[in-house]
Structures are given as structure tokens and as C-alpha cells.
Amino acid sequence: MSALKSFISTFSLFLQKVRTIILDLGTALILLFLIIAVAGALFSSGPDVKDPSGRVLFIDPAGSVVDQEAFNSDFLFNVGGDPSAEQIQTRDLIKLIRAAAEDSDIPAVVIDFSSTDFAGPTTAINIAKELKALRESGKRVIAFNDRLSTTSYLMASQASEIWVHPVGSISVRGLGGMRNYNKDLFENLKINFHNYSQGDFKSATETNWRSNMSDNDRMQREALLFPIWDEMKSLMAEGRGIQADDIQSFADDYVGFFGEAAIGNIAYAQANNIIDGTKSFPEFRQYMIEEFGLDEESETETYKTISYSEYSKQIDDDISESGNQIAVITAEGTIMEGDISQGVAGANGVVKQIRSAHEDENTKAIVFRVNSPGGSIIASEMMRDELRAAKNKGLKVIVSMGDYAASGGVYISTPADFIFAEPTTITGSIGVAIALPTFENAMDYIGVNFDGVVTSKHGGWDLTQPIDDDLDKIFASWGADAYDRFVNFVAESRSKSYEDIKAVAGGRVWLATDALEIGLVDEIGGIDSAIAYAAESAEIDDYKVEYYGQELSPEELILKELLENFDVSLGEPRVLSALDGISKLYETLIDIREPKALFTCKDCLVDLD
Incomplete structure (x- = not known):
């Protein structure tokens, strides 16, 4: 035993030394880079400005x-x-x-x-x-x-x-793609999946407990993909002076x-x-x-x-000296707690921007740009609460929906006084996604048993154990309560009855043109239309548009400026495109370690190539 302890102690010291060396080396490299960049800034006039004339x-x-x-x-x-x-x-x-x-x-x-x-x-x-x-x-x-x-x-x-x-x-391969359906795999692995999602069209979790696509999911995906594809084909064909059918034939064959x-x-x-x-x-x-x-x-x-x-770099910025400000705040990517990062609408960061905007006396209205298929319930609530705080100060909140404003994207839009959506915006999906695996059969198969002492009925429950009737009712009510709250918020926001919204909810995804007809959005238009409407609502003619971005530390700002001035790439490790990145994040979210209800919409993500 003493020999084992000696080995562990020696190995721990070795790891500490390795860690110290690695940290020192990394710090030295960063300092070296900064020294070179600063020296370049001091002793160089920067890149030559190229005259664009005739180029x-x-x-x-x-x-x-x-x-x-x-x-x-x-x-x-x-x-x-x-x-x-x-x-x-x-x-x-x-x-x-x-x-x-x-x-x-x-x-x-x-x-x-x-x-x-x-x-x-x-x-x-x-x-x-x-x-x-x-x-x-x-x-x-x-x-x-x-x-x-x-x-x-x-x-x-x-x-x-x-x-x-x-x-x-x-x-030209068009839109859409295949999803893997894992019911048979999980059955073979003796894993039970329990679905508590709310909404007949809420298919974010159905790959875990179905062997194929549900009819409802197929119907809503077709209602989204074909109109968007028709718009793309029309633009391609018009640009080339040919027919849309020519593009379709090329894509097919x-x-x-x-x-x-x-x-x-x-x-x-x-x-x-x-x-x-x-x-x-x-x-x-x-x-x-x-x-x-x-x-x-x-x-x-x-x-x-x-x-x-x-x-x-030679394009003049439209700089206004106006004391009136329209604040544009963006929630882009998966809605999660924490800071903003690539592909993630971090609630802490977004809330900070909203608060900064409504605490600025120059802010006359807020345009909230939503480009998200949803995510965490509590993170969505955080954003919604801060927007309501802005409204309580008398500020108008205008929502501009981008590629996606579905599920949690709709939830965070509910404080809006007016909602704009682009013609091909994907919205709706008013529902709750919750499904969790339990591994009691797998544990039994491999011979693992559990026993212990707890002071409450479900105090020792985890995913290795079955869900009894009482726990089943708890999880079902959990999803139902979240769904009921969601529908109520949307109904209040849209000045409609609970029954009216529930009739178009059910987790179903809508194209913006259809969402306009059923009253989920107010007008078809882009962010410029939203900004103009915000100024009109605030009754101001003279204003500047302030785009709120992620706050960086002083040292990060210095490095960013140096890199941009000398055309050095920031080299982000893999930017999460708002398609692939969001999709990967959803896979992580659905890989549940603890039961979690989500306002997510995997149905609305469109595969582009």
C-alpha cells in the first residue's frame, strides 16, 4: 500500500510540473505574440491603403x-x-x-x-x-x-x-436531409426512453423513441422546405434567364x-x-x-x-450625432445560461446588453433581433424578464426575427410591442421538448444492482433506475406546466385567447408568411423595417442606431484591434455556423444527464450545402 501511495504522490508531482511547464509555455507564446504585434503597431504605419479607382x-x-x-x-x-x-x-x-x-x-x-x-x-x-x-x-x-x-x-x-x-x-443539391432514428438501437442496448414533450408537432426528441419520421413532422418540414426551396430556385433561374424547372432537373439528376x-x-x-x-x-x-x-x-x-x-476600410461609417438612440440587441444561436459565444445566445450576456440599453437615457426604443431556434427555459425567462423591465420604463420593444425564431425564440419575443419577420423566417414551435432515458434494463442485464438509504421517496433516483407511476406523473406535469405557461405568454403578447394560441401551437413550426395569417407575427419585413418602426413608435425623426455586441476585456479589445489593423486572423477554433453549430449544441442538450425541459426546435433547422 505504501508503494502505491508513493507512486501516486510521485505521479501527482510529475503532473503538476507538466501543467506548470505547459502554462508557462502558453503564457510565453501569448506574450511573444503581443510583443510582436505591439512592436508592429509602433514601428509600422500599418497596411498601405490601396486606391480602389479602376480596380x-x-x-x-x-x-x-x-x-x-x-x-x-x-x-x-x-x-x-x-x-x-x-x-x-x-x-x-x-x-x-x-x-x-x-x-x-x-x-x-x-x-x-x-x-x-x-x-x-x-x-x-x-x-x-x-x-x-x-x-x-x-x-x-x-x-x-x-x-x-x-x-x-x-x-x-x-x-x-x-x-x-x-x-x-x-x-445544387437543394435543402433538407436525413435524421437518424434510434428506437431500435436503444431497445437493443436495453435503454428506455420516456417522452414528456408537449405538442403533437414537437418532434425535437422523436429520434430517440421512434424508428422513422412522424407524419406531423414530415408535414411541417414539407411546409417549410418547399417554399424556401422555391424561393431559391426562383432567384437562381431569374438570375440566369432560365426556368425554375431547369434548376430542379439539374438538382435531381x-x-x-x-x-x-x-x-x-x-x-x-x-x-x-x-x-x-x-x-x-x-x-x-x-x-x-x-x-x-x-x-x-x-x-x-x-x-x-x-x-x-x-x-x-475605406467605406465611410454613417455616424450620427443624435442624442436619440435605437438599441439593436441580438440573440443568436442556442439559448443557454452563461456568456455569449459563437452559436450560443448566452442569457447572461444578452441580459447585460438589454439592461445596459434600457439604463442609457439616450435609448428611445429597443430592436430585439432574434435568430434562434430556442434552448433553455430559464435562460429564455431571463431574457424575457429583462425586456419587460425595459418596457416598464416606457421603452418600445420591437422584435425582428431572422432565419429562426422558434420555440425559445418565440418565448423571448413575447414582450414585443410589434414583431417583424422575414418572408422565409421559421417561427412557431410553441411546445416543450423533454425526453429522458433510463437504464434499469441495461443495468440489470450487466448485473449491476442499486441499494441505499434515502430520507425521501425519490431522493436516490437517477437515470439508472426505473420511473414509477408517481415520478411519471411528476415529469408529465412538469412538461404540461411549462407548456401552459408558454401558451399563456404568447396569448397575452398577441392579444389572443389561450384557446386561439393553443390551436396553432402544439409545437408546430410555421413559415413567417403563414405565421402572419394566424397572428404570430405582425408584419413581413427585415431589420431595417423594424428599426424604422421603432423610431416611429418612439416618435423620433433624428436618431442613431447602436448595435450592442459582446463586451470584451481591455486586453481582448487591444488584441482584437491589433489583429484587425494588421489583417491577422483571430483564428477562432471552429466558428459555430448558426446551422452546424446550433445543431451540434442541440445534440448535446438532448444527451440528457439530468432530466431537463427545453424550448427547442430541431424541426426548424434547414440543412444548407
Whole structure:
């Protein structure tokens, strides 16, 4: 025994030394990076400002297009990481595109969205419409890609011409996807799943206790996906001067999976005006030199270009001196307790922003931008409570719904005086998701027994034990009470009866145009419409718009500024796109270690490629 204790003690000391060395090394690397960055700031004038006159603007966002950028708490330790993990705010990208449309010094724009993720279908459609307006302004827009997917082709189709590499890829696969249904697996593993979800359409947990998709879930998904897909096809077809059926045929018969060497797809696309043709990288470069001239300042032979990051720094900000402020606060991603991070609408952070806004005497109204399919009940309550505190001060609260404002996204919208939603916003899902596994059969099978002493009937219960009748009633009432509270809040918010809201609730997901008809939203419109309405409601003509973002510490702010000024990527470890990130977070949430009721909507997440 003494030998074992000696070994453990020695090993513990070894681990402490290793930990100390690792921490010291990490700290040294961070300090070295900061020293280099600060030295660069002191002894360099920064990057040269390139004159955009006569230069082709190159727009190739690499990263995720989101409503509001957010940073993980450990971003200081991830500099130099994955450069594709950048975040591009939707409003910044739109501002850039609109500025280019009005800039007579820019002869053309080249676009490549093959490395761009979008928060959801509405964001993608909105950016495509901005590119369409850019082309219709008379600006020459040229798309050149080595690979095109559904969303990147949606962007490219708005260009004046589309060129693809001869051995690249083009594949328009449409929307939707498959979910795994695990009932048989759990039965084989002797795991029992108990469903206490509220709402006949609330299918967030049905993959755990069904072998296939329920009829209700199939119906609501079809009601969402087909109209959104029709809108995308319409934009693609209109941009290319072809029919929507041509896009559908291409999607059905020329699907691609490998991202390269889709030679048959490219040949079909060229023959049917889906693209203009093919060019290799040298051929495209020579084509652009012939069209727009040789860049005499470049070290290599190329055409005159300016990157979108260089150009964006030269766009004048709309700075208002008004003492009136419209505060725009964003809840984007999974609603959870804690701080804001990528793909997570952290309630602590969002509440802090709301409080900061309503405590500012210059704030005349709040626009609450919701781009979330829900999450934690208590976190949703925290946001709702703080919005009500703002209303109690006489401030108008206007909600602007983005790609998703469903389940918890609806819950946090209930204090609104008025709700705007985009045409393809996914909303509704007024219900409660709760399902939990128990492992009593598995424990029995492997020969594990439990015994002990408790001072209350269920004091020793956990997921390794069965649910008796009394506990079953407790869990059922738990979900029912949360659902009843949800329906009541929505009914009060929408000035409708409990029965009216319950009739359209049931966990069902609605497209915004349908939600408007049943009274869940007030008007179809984007965030600009919401801001204008907020100003009108506050009875102010002169105002500035203040976008509230995540607060960083002084050292984080300094590092962020240094990195941005010298074009160094923050290198976030894997930005959670508001699709993949939210989906992964839901999988974590549903992997219950303790029973938990959630306002979540897995039904509303649309798979884009």
C-alpha cells in the first residue's frame, strides 16, 4: 500500500510540473505574440491603403455570415488558428455590396462564396438579393469558382457571368436531409426512453423513441422546405434567364458529392445556361487582364483588384450625432445560461446588453433581433424578464426575427410591442421538448444492482433506475406546466385567447408568411423595417442606431484591434455556423444527464450545402 501511495504522490508531482511547464509555455507564446504585434503597431504605419479607382472588387468571404459576431471565452489562446473560422456580420456585407453598387470607381465585382457559411436560408436569400441589386445597378458582376454548392451557386447565379474551373464541381443539391432514428438501437442496448414533450408537432426528441419520421413532422418540414426551396430556385433561374424547372432537373439528376472532377455536371450546366463556361486559373486571370487592365503595381502579372477587406476600410461609417438612440440587441444561436459565444445566445450576456440599453437615457426604443431556434427555459425567462423591465420604463420593444425564431425564440419575443419577420423566417414551435432515458434494463442485464438509504421517496433516483407511476406523473406535469405557461405568454403578447394560441401551437413550426395569417407575427419585413418602426413608435425623426455586441476585456479589445489593423486572423477554433453549430449544441442538450425541459426546435433547422 505504501508503494502505491508513493507512486501516486510521485505521479501527482510529475503532473503538476507538466501543467506548470505547459502554462508557462502558453503564457510565453501569448506574450511573444503581443510583443510582436505591439512592436508592429509602433514601428509600422500599418497596411498601405490601396486606391480602389479602376480596380475590380473581389468579394470572397471565408467564414460564417452572422447577425452579430461573437467570441469564445478562450479566443486569446487561439490566435493563428483556423483562418476559415471568421465571422462576417450580415449588415457589414450588405453595406459593402451597396457601397460597390454606388461607386463609379469600381468597374466590376468578382464574387466567390464557395467558402462561405450562412446563418440560415433567410440570410443566404437576403445576400443573394443584394447581389441581384448590385448587378441590376449596372455593375458588372463576375463569378469565378472552382466549386459551387447550393448556396454558393445561389450567389453566383446573381452575377452577370459565371465561370467554373474545368475540373471543379457544381452541384445544387437543394435543402433538407436525413435524421437518424434510434428506437431500435436503444431497445437493443436495453435503454428506455420516456417522452414528456408537449405538442403533437414537437418532434425535437422523436429520434430517440421512434424508428422513422412522424407524419406531423414530415408535414411541417414539407411546409417549410418547399417554399424556401422555391424561393431559391426562383432567384437562381431569374438570375440566369432560365426556368425554375431547369434548376430542379439539374438538382435531381446531376448531384455531386466530391467537390471536384464533376466534369459531367459542368458540361450539362454549360449546355443549359446554368453557367457561362469554364476557365482555368491562368485563363481567368488573362481574361480579367484583357477586360480590366494589367496591375502595374503588382509583383506578379495579374489584373487590378482590391480585396473586400481593403475596400471595407475605406467605406465611410454613417455616424450620427443624435442624442436619440435605437438599441439593436441580438440573440443568436442556442439559448443557454452563461456568456455569449459563437452559436450560443448566452442569457447572461444578452441580459447585460438589454439592461445596459434600457439604463442609457439616450435609448428611445429597443430592436430585439432574434435568430434562434430556442434552448433553455430559464435562460429564455431571463431574457424575457429583462425586456419587460425595459418596457416598464416606457421603452418600445420591437422584435425582428431572422432565419429562426422558434420555440425559445418565440418565448423571448413575447414582450414585443410589434414583431417583424422575414418572408422565409421559421417561427412557431410553441411546445416543450423533454425526453429522458433510463437504464434499469441495461443495468440489470450487466448485473449491476442499486441499494441505499434515502430520507425521501425519490431522493436516490437517477437515470439508472426505473420511473414509477408517481415520478411519471411528476415529469408529465412538469412538461404540461411549462407548456401552459408558454401558451399563456404568447396569448397575452398577441392579444389572443389561450384557446386561439393553443390551436396553432402544439409545437408546430410555421413559415413567417403563414405565421402572419394566424397572428404570430405582425408584419413581413427585415431589420431595417423594424428599426424604422421603432423610431416611429418612439416618435423620433433624428436618431442613431447602436448595435450592442459582446463586451470584451481591455486586453481582448487591444488584441482584437491589433489583429484587425494588421489583417491577422483571430483564428477562432471552429466558428459555430448558426446551422452546424446550433445543431451540434442541440445534440448535446438532448444527451440528457439530468432530466431537463427545453424550448427547442430541431424541426426548424434547414440543412444548407
